[in-house]
Amino acid sequence: MTKRVFYIISGLFLFLATFSKVHAQTLFDSTGKRIDSATISKAAIDSAKNARSPHKAAVRSAIIPGWGQIYNKSYWKVPIIYGALGTTTFIFFYNLQTYQELKFAYSARYEASLPPKDPTSSYPGPYQDSTNYNKLKDVYKIANINSIQYNRDQFRHNLDYTVLVFSLFWALNVIDASVDAHLKTFDVSPDLGLHLKAGYSDMARTNGLSLVLTFK
DSSP: OHHHHHHHHHHHHHHHHHHHHHHHHTEEOTTSOEEOHHHHHHHHHHHHHHOOOHHHHHHHHHHSTTHHHHHTTOTTHHHHHHHHHHHHHHHHHHHHHHHHHHHHHHHHHHHHTOOOSOTTSSSOOOSSOOTTGGGSOHHHHHSOHHHHHHHHHHHHHHHHHHHHHHHHHHHHHHHHHHHHHHGGGOOOOTTOEEEEEEEEETTTTEEEEEEEEEOO
């Protein structure tokens, strides 16, 4: 009885081993060609070589913009990232410089128009404090003080918007690096088809052209 059980179990293992071997050797691709173990191994090796860690890519780009893209070997994205961040940085410093200039101009014009602090005092102080007024550019001396104030406030808002856009570009750089790392091992099959097809549309209930995506 023991020998019979042993033979049965051995036969089952032999059958499973044989079936598994045959099954592994009878895989076919979408074109009907058999895929051998060498092809599978090569695909696995290629996939492993292309694999990138999304976490590492995101952290690198968060520290230094473009580092994650270099890690993903997407070198062509680096100039785009630095172009966007560089342009935003230039606009930020331009807005900052103009804002400080307008702020100083408004303050100088306001101080120059102040009345005496105490007209009844023996030493009321200067009627106009022109210390900073004399440092102004000619354009700010003749400009309406209200227009100077308005432009100062507008450039102050522009500073906030520029910081927001810069932060957005930086965040997009991190997201792009992470998503790109995720897609490195994504296989785009050559059997995907996208074409126009004429016929009846059940949704529109009329004849026309349809854009069809085919998976083979």
